Amino acid sequence: MSYTAEIALVLAVVAAACALPGTFLVLRRVALVSDAIGHVLLFGVVVTYFAVRDVESPWLLAGAAASGVLTVALVELLGRTRLVKQDAAVGLVFPALFAGGVVLASLYLRNTHLDVDAVLLGQPELATEARWHLGGVGLKPVWLMAGVLAVNLVLLVVFYKEMKLTTFDPGLASALGFRPGLVHYALMTAVAVTAVAAFDAVGPVLVVGFFVVPAAAAFLLTDRLAVMLGLAALIGVVGAVGGTFAAVRLDANTAGSVAAVLGVLFALAFAAAPGRGLVAQAVRRWRQKRAFHETMLAVHLYQHEGTDAEADEAGCRTVHRHLGWTEGQTAAVVGRAERHGLVRRDRDTLKLTHAGRDRARDVLGGSVDSAARPPSPPPS
Amino acid sequence: MGVDAVLEALNTSAVRTVALGAAALGATAGAVGAFAVLRRQSLQGDVVSHAALPGLAVAFLLGGRDPAWLVLGGAVSGWLALVLVGAVNRRSRVPLDAALGGALAVFFGLGLALMTYAQRHVPDASRHPLDRYLFGQAAFLRDADLRVIGGLGLAALALVGLFWKEFKLLSFDPDYAATVGYPVRLLDLLLTTLTVAAVAVGLKAVGVVLMTALLVAPAAAARQWSDRLGRVVLLSGLFGAVAGAGGTVAGHLAGAGVPTGPTIVLAATAAVAVSLLFGPARGLAWGWLRSRRDVVHG
Known part of the structure; x- marks a missing residue:
């Protein structure tokens, strides 16, 4: 050896x-x-x-x-x-x-x-x-x-x-x-x-560092104790081997290099852990934001469904003003909502589908039916 | 080793300079550390001081030879470590203590690797041994170091005075401080930065490994003598100064091979021991005496 x-x-x-x-x-x-x-x-x-x-x-x-x-x-x-x-x-x-x-x-x-x-x-x-x-x-x-x-x-x-x-x-x-x-x-x-x-x-x-860092990284990767123990040991071994070879390459202190590599492994887990890492958090927030926009559109249409102002409030070219969005953003949200089957176009007006109406009702609370609609939409 | 030896040591101007520097950094660390201890962040200083090592090494590798540059490098990486600990604590489920311990070891390891690299690859490294920053050698304090210590120390103490009311409120009732509209996060950051500055001034004399004790020990000792923040901070600074000067002289008397960081820490620890035993209100010695008297009379 x-x-x-x-x-x-x-x-x-x-x-x-x-x-x-x-x-x-x-x-x-x-x-x-x-x-x-x-x-x-x-x-x-x-x-x-x-x-x-x-x-x-x-x-x-x-x-x-x-x-x-x-x-x-x-x-x-x-x-x-x-x-x-x-x-x-x-x-x-x-x-x-x-x-x-x-x-x-x-x-x-x-x-x-x-x-x-x-x-x-x-x-x-x-x-x-x-x-x-x-x-x-x-x-x-x-x-x-x-x-x-x-x-x-x-x-x-x-x-x-x-x-x-x-x-x-x-x-x-x-x-x-x-x-x-x-x-x-x-x-x-x-x-x-x-x-x-x-x-x-x-x-x-x-x-x-040898006690804490591999265990902390493993903690981000699993919810099961047995898996966490195995992962912690594995991360420790990977860090030890990687750090040793890095130290030889750089002609630097070995144990210190191992600690630094363990830090890099933790950073990877912190950034990329499935479901929990920074990337997953950002993706989740992005998806929530997109879903929220679609829901907001559905609620807006629901509030004005069948009213006199519907042509303007739900108009393809005017709706963005009421929602306070830009035209481009509105087009993107409307496109996604159409693909997800929440709204459809009826000439120049946006109409809710059944699914869209259900989504709006869900958000507004189970007790809201068409008779007991809130008087006006909250200011955006 | 009697009083004469101490006086003789103090008579050499080199020792006097060094003891003065150590006293100044002890006073700074003591005063700032009092807030860290009151806010239960005693171990923050431990992370900052260990994490200063890679910054020192990077500053050295980039050509910094002036103590001010090295201290700045150390302060930046110590500060960065605390910011990362905060991010990990907020954005993941890793507990705070694990984040602190992990950051400490990872930064220190990186610092050791960079330091050994510098010693083997930078031509003039042997004339500027970075490993003195591990345990500290107050004997090598130069006028340039004293200027850094004095400047940073005075700035830190001035800020403590300037934000006295804010820091007091933040230490005892942060929720109320936030309710009445103080920028709590900003003040918290400022106090953290002061901790970093206090650690940075101690790097050369006390070293990265033990600097944390100079933040914690004087404050823990001072706390035994008073319940008033003003007195605690003053006493803490005083204990720090005495420990700095006393520890330096003791290290000098003990011989050339003894680093001064540990002797300063032992001096501060002695202050803690005395305070825990004989503090006027809660001293352990009084409790023992009382229980003995009770046994005799009861």
């Missing part, structure tokens, strides 16, 4: 592993927790390092994951004092711990691979080299990531029902005896462990 392909594989595994818990973070509206957890890992690594004094110890990973979960608890504790609001609590806790981690790392760990810039940028290159040694076997970080992906998949399959219920209806879930609080912390633990596995490759800042 070529070097580039190997790195693409590493990042694809990371992206898929992050996308699964990330989907629930997006749906539960706690996306920024992954931001906080990502930042705090460095603090956990550094503090654990002072305990074990070995940059290659697997304990560093455990310490990092624990610090992530502790952060979540700390934020909730601070929020519960009611002295600061929840968003401010997040904004206080993680920069403080991150700053502590950076200061400690720059003071005491200058000569290890924990140096600050490398940690911040993420180094997927390192993930393919053996780091930990267990019984004479060199363990590569990429295996850890694959392991975390596998664990996330198993957890997802086993606890799918619980996750689904506590996410979409926490009230019903607790009434049925599930424990939403427990599930919440289980999810936070999964996020922290996944973030630890992703940390080497993507760094503490970009990890939030």
